[in-house]
Amino acid sequence: MSFRFTIGKKIGLGFGALIILTVGVFMVTNTTLNQSKQINDQINDIYNPSVAALEELKLLGYRSKLLIYTWVYSPSSTDDNPDKLRLNNLTFQDFPRIKKRLFELSEHWTKDEQFMITSVFSDFEDLWNYHNEIKSLLNSFESYNDSENKFLAEFEIGEGGRIYEKTDEIIFQLDDLIKRQKLKSNKVTEEMISSFDLLQFLVRYLGIGLVIGGILIAIFTTRTIVKPVYSLKNILLGLSKGIFPSQKLKPRNDEIGEMVEAMDTLVEGLKRTKDFAEQVGSGNFEWEYQPLSEADDLGHALIKMRDDLEVNERELENKVKERTAEVVKQKEELEQQSKRIGELYTQVTDSIRYAKRLQEAILPPPTTVKKLLPNCFILYKPKDIVSGDFYWMDEKNGKVYYSAVDCTGHGVPGAFMSIVAYNNIQTAFNDPTNSTPANILNALNKGITKSLHQKEGNTRDGMDMAICAIEKGKNYIEYAGANNALYIVRNGQILETKPNKQAIGSYNEEETKEFTNHVIEVQKEDMVYIFSDGYADQFGGAKGKKLMYKKFRQVLIENAALNTYEQQAHLNNYIENWKDKLEQVDDILVIGLRIS
Secondary structure (H helix, E strand, O other): OOOOOOOOHHHHHHHHHHHHHHHHHHHHHHHHHHHHHHHHHHHHHHHHHHHHHOOOOOOOOHHHHHHHHHHHHHHOOOOOOOHHHHHHOOOOOOOOHHHHHHHHHHHOOHHHHHHHHHHHHHHHHHHHHHHHHHHHHHHHHHHHHHHHHHHHHHHOOOOOHHHHHHHHHHHHEEEHHHHHHHHHHHHHHHHHHHHHHHHHHHHHHHHHHHHHHHHHHHHHOOOOOOOHHHHHHHHHHHHHOOOOOOOOOOOOOOHHHHHHHHHHHHHHHHHHHHHHHHHHOOOOOOOOOOOOOHHHHHHHHHHHHHHHHHHHHHHHHHHHHHHHHHHHHHHHHHHHHHHHHHHHHHHHHHHHHHHHHHHHHHOOOOHHHHHHHHEEEEEOOOOOOOOOOOEEEEEOEEEEEEEEEEOOOOOOHHHHHHHHHHHHHHHHHHHHOOOOOOHHHHHHHHHHHHOOOOOOOOOOOOOEEEEEEEEEOOOOOEEEEEEEEEEEEOOOOEEOOOEOOEOOOOOOOOOOOOOOOOEEEOOOOOEEEOOOOOOOEEOOOOOOOOOOHHHHHHHHHHHHHOOHHHHHHHHHHHHHHHHHOOOOOEEEEEEEOOOO
């Protein structure tokens, strides 16, 4: 026995839905309160204690710096000087206590933050070792009379000394960790406030919502009863005028449905003649039809018309079949060609993806980048699967050389060109006579021209690039450029070093000039940028225009104060928002280095 959805059951369903809605709202309220409690526990048990412990460790770093100064400049024995006793207590009591507390708290941190605090503790151990060296040099009142020991101790705590530099490095890392923990605390606080706002919204509008919902459900339930009755009345009035209903009423499994079924039976008999005429007119000559009676002249006339039309239709069908056979044959040929094209496309795509893996193999891995230039970021966004832009990095004779290269074209042509470029860069770099960036560009210019067999008047393939060399502990950086400039952001200003206006691959013994080797003085916290033209040439914005170098320089200035990890993220987000739904027009490469 089929289930009958009666009118009484519909009314019960309507009010049942209202009750379920009310229960659902209360469940959401309970969930919101539980989530808020969990967020509050996170703030009180993890984030606030983490910030307090990090601040205490930071203060300990400052105190150690002041107390080691006192040790050097206050001739006395350890037992007679309270500051020296404080330094020992700080090292052997305060630091282990804070370290233990932070290790417990760091279990709830991210892997990156755990790595950072471990690095900080390691740096503190190095700092205590440096302190111990000072303490061993100046371990008694008489040792302060030894000028050599006094000089060594003063050098270690002075600017540029190991204690001075290591303390500043520790404070910098702790500031970064404190900032991260505060950001997390602010984020979860905002989530808690948002959840309470939602709870307030639910409480405020619950009464109104339930009243309105009850009214709507009552109206809906009433309309499901009254509207079908009016529809049945209108169909009966239309039939009395010879007008057939345009559509059937939906079948229902209740008392109204039984009335609809009776009405359908009545309408079906009256529509048979009309439907037969419509089917014959549309070419359906197999439609079953019986005249209403022997005296039905209209019915017999319709049958004769159907027979005549069927003969004509068959003749036309034979002609259509001949044409259709030709079309089917052509379609099969096209399908075979399309299948072959698809196979070729798959083969080409697989080859390009393999070329991508080959190209990625020439890029320095992240471990090499971190080792050679720990304070740098690389924003690398190929336009296609493979790229004409690539970055290169290597080390010799105590110098780190790195470069941003923009080969002719992008995609597959650019990728092939990048392989040629990489091999020639490595060859020029390995030549011991090429010790400066300019020497490398000069050798590379000759090598690329020779590799590509380019002569005057031929199509020029090659690359634009910027190459830098930096030596640890030096206050300068060497740079040479082929159409690609170097930017330094210092105190909110851009310092630009212009390149030679000639590309790599344009060597001509009579006309080509040698590249200029620029030796540029840098300062601590300077940001040095080299790049390809893909970022500045990207179309986007409200008017769909190029970003241009002026705007690119402004973006660099606005983000230069961030750490390199955040700079990379901000530059990537900015260019993505700039181009929006537009296509990327070229490969993008930006390398930024923080001078430390």
